[in-house]
Amino acid sequence: VWAMDCQDGLLFGVGYLNHRIDAVRQTVDIDGDGREWEAEDALFIGSESPVQAIFRASHDEDYVYVLAEVTGYVQGEEPVISMSLHDASAKKMAPGSTISFSVGASGLAGSGTSGRNGSADGITVCSRRGKTVAGKPGYVAEISVPRKYVGSADELCFWAETACGRTKDTFTGSNSSKTETWQRICLR
16 A cells, blocks of 8 residues: 655555565576575565565476565465466466466475476476575475466466465465466566
């Protein structure tokens, strides 16, 4: 929320933190340590829940990489993050243009492998408990997604949701079944 002094009073407005982000060209070691990331642009979830997540993206010719830094918990449960990437030039969500998966503090929690670091369907995840890159208690998840799942577009739609117990949160105005409401990641 912001306020501005005007001649006839105050003008109030609401601004949203999230926006389109640029994914830098960088190959990432999927080791659960996000300190090598060059990407500064980030997306944020955490307005409706005590769980907060920050997402950064990078890419190379073969993969799109996502760094998720997650803090907070509900009733002692560790949060799980569900994510989807979609080719922004594709009209519908379909194989070859959309991939969905979930990660937690123990690694890949959906998309073929449950509850451990590793790889499934070509998606590789390494999560590390402890502190985020910013030094807050939580976990860091580094994810690589083969480009074949999202096409060769220069712009991706990105959706994510935090879930911990019964508490869920996502980007403001985002709907999991409407890619036009998802955040944008531009591959530079």
